[in-house]
Amino acid sequence: xxxxxxxxxNAATSWPKPKKVIEQMEYYLNxxxxxxxxxxHRMSILASRxxxxxxxxxxxxxxxxxxxxxxxxxxxxxxxxxxxxxILQPGDHAITSSVEHNSxxxxxxxxxxxxxxLSIVKCDSDGSLDPEDILKEIRPDTKLVVLTHAxxxxxxxxxxxxxxxxxxxxxxxxxxDCAQTAGAIPTDIDIKECENCILxxxxxxxxxxxxxxxxxxxxxxxKMRPLIFGGTGSSSDHDTQPNILPDKFESGTIxxxxxxxxxxxxxxxxxxxxxxxxxxxxxxxxQFILGAAKIKGLKIYGPRDPEKQVGIISxxxxxxxxxxxxxxxxxxxxxxxxxxxxxxxxxxxTIGTFPEGTVRFGFSYFNTLEQICAAMRALQELxxxxxxxx
Amino acid sequence: MxxxxxxxxxxxxxxxxxxxxxxxxxxxMLIPGPREISxxxxxxxxxxxxxxxxxxxxxxxxxxxxERIHYYPEAKQISKWIE
Numbered sequence: 001x002x003x004x005x006x007x008x009x010n011a012a013t014s015w016p017k018p019k020k021v022i023e024q025m026e027y028y029l030n031x032x033x034x035x036x037x038x039x040x041h042r043m044s045i046l047a048s049r050x051x052x053x054x055x056x057x058x059x060x061x062x063x064x065x066x067x068x069x070x071x072x073x074x075x076x077x078x079x080x081x082x083x084x085x086x087i088l089q090p091g092d093h094a095i096t097s098s099v100e101h102n103s104x105x106x107x108x109x110x111x112x113x114x115x116x117x118l119s120i121v122k123c124d125s126d127g128s129l130d131p132e133d134i135l136k137e138i139r140p141d142t143k144l145v146v147l148t149h150a151x152x153x154x155x156x157x158x159x160x161x162x163x164x165x166x167x168x169x170x171x172x173x174x175x176x177d178c179a180q181t182a183g184a185i186p187t188d189i190d191i192k193e194c195e196n197c198i199l200x201x202x203x204x205x206x207x208x209x210x211x212x213x214x215x216x217x218x219x220x221x222x223k224m225r226p227l228i229f230g231g232t233g234s235s236s237d238h239d240t241q242p243n244i245l246p247d248k249f250e251s252g253t254i255x256x257x258x259x260x261x262x263x264x265x266x267x268x269x270x271x272x273x274x275x276x277x278x279x280x281x282x283x284x285x286x287q288f289i290l291g292a293a294k295i296k297g298l299k300i301y302g303p304r305d306p307e308k309q310v311g312i313i314s315x316x317x318x319x320x321x322x323x324x325x326x327x328x329x330x331x332x333x334x335x336x337x338x339x340x341x342x343x344x345x346x347x348x349x350t351i352g353t354f355p356e357g358t359v360r361f362g363f364s365y366f367n368t369l370e371q372i373c374a375a376m377r378a379l380q381e382l383x384x385x386x387x388x389x390x
Numbered sequence: 391m392x393x394x395x396x397x398x399x400x401x402x403x404x405x406x407x408x409x410x411x412x413x414x415x416x417x418x419m420l421i422p423g424p425r426e427i428s429x430x431x432x433x434x435x436x437x438x439x440x441x442x443x444x445x446x447x448x449x450x451x452x453x454x455x456x457e458r459i460h461y462y463p464e465a466k467q468i469s470k471w472i473e
Contacts, residue, residue, distance in 0.1 A: 037401030040422020052405040234400045244399040
């Protein structure tokens with residue numbers, strides 16, 4: 001891959017990964033093999049220990065204390081589906097926001113077509129949410145609140161700590177979509193205290209694991225039905241799904257190779273210190289905002305404040321279709337971005353960019369201020385050509 | 391001498407238990423679950439049976455779910471074979 005690539009699509013998947021991530025995946029394939037929990041030989045046991053190592057790493061980074069309540073899935077979408085379909089029944093009431101990703105909206109809309117009562121709380125045009133607006137929607141039949149921790153469009157961080165206090169007081173399960181925050185910012189709530197909370201995370205973004213990893217951790221008071229039933233390596237004398245955790249939610253063989261990589265990614269983060277990662281991404285956002293202010297016709301959406309957002313920025317250049325901007329950034333300037341609606345039509349409707357969408361930059365710890373400056377030069381050139389024609 | 395066996399409902403609990411015992415200076419060894427006492431789970435944990443009370447407390451304090459504690463003198467034989 002060309003070393004001059006500027007990869008600003010970390011909100012889709014992070015790249016590059018720390019070297020150890022790839023080394024540990026190779027190590028599993030070459031030296032461990034084995035299927036955890038199925039056999040009793042040393043290779044299976046080594047695989048079991050590797051998976052437990054990955055659970056402990058997730059517990060550490062998400063400030064959680066019970067590895068049996070960490071369920072691995074292939075991505076955050078699967079974890080979110082398990083939670084939504086595992087908790088809600090027709091006739092229940094659920095609350096969510098107007099900036100949720102389709103991994104949340106599509107299951108909820110499907111259940112709505114089957115009788116779920118759904119309240120969608122409107123966020124402001126910068127993607128921010130007043131937690132009191134969630135409180136106002138809570139009613140006796142509310143069975144689940146679902147919120148993204150940070151928007152995949154504008155990066156806006158939502159007030160999950162405040163909402164967690166409302167839901168905890170009322171014993172309502174609270175699902176938090178941490179796809180854009182796990183590994184990027186501290187979770188802000190102590191899951192040990194939030195017994196009604198479920199944190200859904202993905203492994204392949206800020207946790208630096210490979211694709212095919214993700215999961216959730218959940219508090220003791222959360223009761224869910226499984227979505228996938230099958231072989232768990234346990235209770236093999238029964239043909240019904242076991243209740244024991246984590247097996248209840250982990251049927252079939254999990255992505256052991258991927259979890260070896262995920263563990264290495266989290267180890268890297270812990271070694272670097274997530275606070276340092278956060279400060280770096282805030283500097284990148286700040287640099288972009290400063291540079292963008294000098295470009296005529298460049299509009300940034302969202303809070304435009306590094307304190308109020310993760311390392312994600314959506315923008316448009318006036319009169320230029322975002323898909324053209326994305327194409328030119330890629331082909332002429334080797335800058336990778338994501339354009340369009342980002343699997344989130346509702347967030348774009350909320351910020352006023354539907355149906356044209358935006359150009360989205362998603363930063364990681366491996367991006368540099370020099371890369372931001374290069375992007376500013378590219379965008380200035382694009383804006384100049386565009387302004388000449390207009 | 392490893393003459394006790396803890397059986398589990400899930401292998402993840404067995405691995406947690408192994409870690410807990412080893413981190414607390416107890417001897418422990420994961421073995422294939424003996425069929426006559428462990429139909430539920432592929433692995434079981436050998437330990438020193440005379441430390442039974444202490445180990446049960448350790449597992450309970452750390453919310454490790456186990457099926458049963460067995461006195462399993464056959465485990466001594468297994469230890470000898472593999473030494």
